[in-house]
Amino acid sequence: MGQNMSCISSNHHENGVFKAAQLGHLDALKLEFEDDPSLIFQFSLYDRNSLLHIAAANGQIDVVSWLLERSVNLDGVNRHKQTPLMLAAMHGKISCVEKLLHAGANILMFDSLRGRTCLHYAAYYGHSDCLKIILSTARTSHVALSWGFARFVNIRDGKGATPLHLAARQRRPECVHILLDNGALVCASTGGYGYPGSTPLHLAARGGSLDCIRELLAWGADRLHRDESGRIPYMVALKHKHGGCAALLNPSAAEPLVWPSPLKFISELNPEAKILLERALMEANKEREKTILKGTNYSIASPSHSDGGEIDDSLSEASESDLCCICFDQICTIEVQDCGHRMCAHCTLALCCHNKPNPTTASVNPPVCPFCRSNIARLVVANLSSETEDIDLNSSKLRKSRRSWNLSEGSSSFKGISAFGKMSARGSGRVSADELIDKPNE
Ligand SMILES: [Zn+2]
Ligand SMILES: [Zn+2]
Numbered sequence: 001m002g003q004n005m006s007c008i009s010s011n012h013h014e015n016g017v018f019k020a021a022q023l024g025h026l027d028a029l030k031l032e033f034e035d036d037p038s039l040i041f042q043f044s045l046y047d048r049n050s051l052l053h054i055a056a057a058n059g060q061i062d063v064v065s066w067l068l069e070r071s072v073n074l075d076g077v078n079r080h081k082q083t084p085l086m087l088a089a090m091h092g093k094i095s096c097v098e099k100l101l102h103a104g105a106n107i108l109m110f111d112s113l114r115g116r117t118c119l120h121y122a123a124y125y126g127h128s129d130c131l132k133i134i135l136s137t138a139r140t141s142h143v144a145l146s147w148g149f150a151r152f153v154n155i156r157d158g159k160g161a162t163p164l165h166l167a168a169r170q171r172r173p174e175c176v177h178i179l180l181d182n183g184a185l186v187c188a189s190t191g192g193y194g195y196p197g198s199t200p201l202h203l204a205a206r207g208g209s210l211d212c213i214r215e216l217l218a219w220g221a222d223r224l225h226r227d228e229s230g231r232i233p234y235m236v237a238l239k240h241k242h243g244g245c246a247a248l249l250n251p252s253a254a255e256p257l258v259w260p261s262p263l264k265f266i267s268e269l270n271p272e273a274k275i276l277l278e279r280a281l282m283e284a285n286k287e288r289e290k291t292i293l294k295g296t297n298y299s300i301a302s303p304s305h306s307d308g309g310e311i312d313d314s315l316s317e318a319s320e321s322d323l324c325c326i327c328f329d330q331i332c333t334i335e336v337q338d339c340g341h342r343m344c345a346h347c348t349l350a351l352c353c354h355n356k357p358n359p360t361t362a363s364v365n366p367p368v369c370p371f372c373r374s375n376i377a378r379l380v381v382a383n384l385s386s387e388t389e390d391i392d393l394n395s396s397k398l399r400k401s402r403r404s405w406n407l408s409e410g411s412s413s414f415k416g417i418s419a420f421g422k423m424s425a426r427g428s429g430r431v432s433a434d435e436l437i438d439k440p441n442e
Contacts, residue, residue: 018044021051024060040070048079049087056084056100059093068103075105081112089118089134092127101137108143108152115158123163123179126172131163135182150183160191162200169194169203173211176200186219189227197228205233205249208242213249214289217256218281223249244293253292256285260352272381276333277352280345322384326370335382341371342382 017039020029029051032039043050052072055063064084068074075083085105088096097118101107107118116124119138122131138144138152154162164184167175180186190198194206201221204212217223226232231239237246247253259281269277322331330344343351351367368375 017042017051018049018054021054021060021063022058024055024058024063026062026066029063029066040067040072043078046079050076050078050084052076052084053078053082053087056093056096057087057091059088059091059096061093061095061099064096064099068099074100074103075109077109077111081110083109083118085109085118086111086116086121089121089127089130090125092125092130094127094129094133097122097130098133101133107134107138107141108147110157115156117155117157119152119155119163120157120161120166123167123172123175124170126167126170126175128172128174128178131175131178135178153179153183154185154188156191157193159193160189161193162188162190164188164200165190165193165198165203168200168209168212168216169207171204171207171209171212173209173215176204176212176215180215180219186216186221187225189225195227195229195231197226199225199227199233201225201233201249202227202231202236205237205242205245206240208237208240208245210244210248210289213245214256214282214285217248218259218285220258223251247292248289250292254288256288257281257349268378270378270380273334273379276345276381277349277379280349284346284349331384332382333384335380336369336371336376337378337380339369339372339374341369343370348379 017029017032020026020032040051044054047053049057050072052064052067052074053076054060055067075085077083083105085097085100085107086109088100110117114120119131119134122128122134135153139149143149143152154164156162157166161169162184164176164179164186165188167179186201187199190196190203194203199221201213201216201223202225204216223234224232227236232249232251234246234249234251237243237249248256259278324330324332324342324344324347326343326347330346332342333345334348335342347370351370
């Protein structure tokens with residue numbers, strides 16, 4: 001074989017190895033290298049991509065691993081100064097992103113196209129899994145020490161766009177959420193990206209994603225912030241004909257509930273309690289949106305519309321003791337510690353949002369338990385009595401049923417939650433009356 005190949009031009013050899021790296025043909029690649037070990041340092045003709053670039057961009061984890069064992073340049077750049085990590089993040093190749101980060105790839109490199117980092121790439125293309133792992137690497141790496149984690153999250157590209165700007169512009173609500181949760185500044189304004197002085201809310205208005213707008217508003221984005229040409233996000237949404245977004249951004253529309261992130265106990269919430277409260281906040285805001293959007297031609301899509309009716313059957317299954325004593329509408333899902341009193345996520349949120357501190361004053365009065373007035377040390381997920389006791393909070397089934405709860409029509413999630421146990425036990429979002437009567441031990 002070697003003899004045959006040597007007759008062919010070296011260009012052909014190169015094409016061979018790049019093709020093999022792209023397709024993940026590791027054996028073919030090894031054969032080529034036996035023939036000519038220098039091929040490992042080849043670059044592609046036009047973009048000057050290394051084999052590592054090609055393999056990472058195509059998610060060929062075996063090739064990436066093999067190349068890394070041969071100590072190729074981890075942070076080598078192509079013609080556009082893109083690293084293999086950037087290309088893997090751009091294409092959402094999570095296993096390669098993970099491998100490269102683990103091998104110590106530099107997350108603080110900037111390309112020469114738009115001055116963007118791997119974090120920008122993950123946010124722009126909406127790969128939330130890649131975004132998360134880059135952020136968690138940044139927390140523990142030297143970047144956190146030398147640059148500061150908050151600075152990294154808010155890192156700007158050549159035109160002043162932060163990853164949050166890009167995620168908002170490209171309609172990536174999950175990335176918007178993750179970035180905000182990691183300390184992205186909701187009111188950062190750009191230099192030249194979009195229009196000068198745009199906030200993420202301006203760019204979400206331009207992109208037209210209601211979900212992004214809802215996330216940003218819940219984190220306190222300012223509807224009255226003007227860009228350098230004097231436009232508020234509302235005007236941007238109108239200009240781009242996103243009527244539903246404009247309705248929410250209209251400064252005369254009702255204010256949304258805002259997540260009280262500065263409260264100490266909120267920032268230290270356990271993850272499950274936090275998920276419940278965040279969902280409750282989003283539900284409450286969606287309910288407000290309905291009022292705002294009523295009379296316009298826009299409404300919020302509710303994909304699980306039909307589920308609502310089917311869950312009705314299990315309404316009577318709810319145990320009296322699980323009912324929230326404040327609203328008598330929802331199930332207690334949150335427990336106050338140390339006193340142990342319980343209430344629903346909606347009431348907890350109402351309590352916290354009511355006590356939203358003034359950001360200009362340093363002193364924060366944490367809310368107290370509405371039942372006994374003792375200080376709230378922590379909020380945790382309540383263990384429900386009756387049939388839901390055995391639910392593992394980490395199970396994917398619970399997430400599934402939560403999702404259907406979240407999507408259920410209207411803010412009254414009582415029906416959804418009361419069906420919780422049954423739904424989880426069956427791993428299905430639908431429960432019919434007949435199914436409830438049937439017992440497995442027949
Ligand atoms: Zn309640
Ligand atoms: Zn209490």
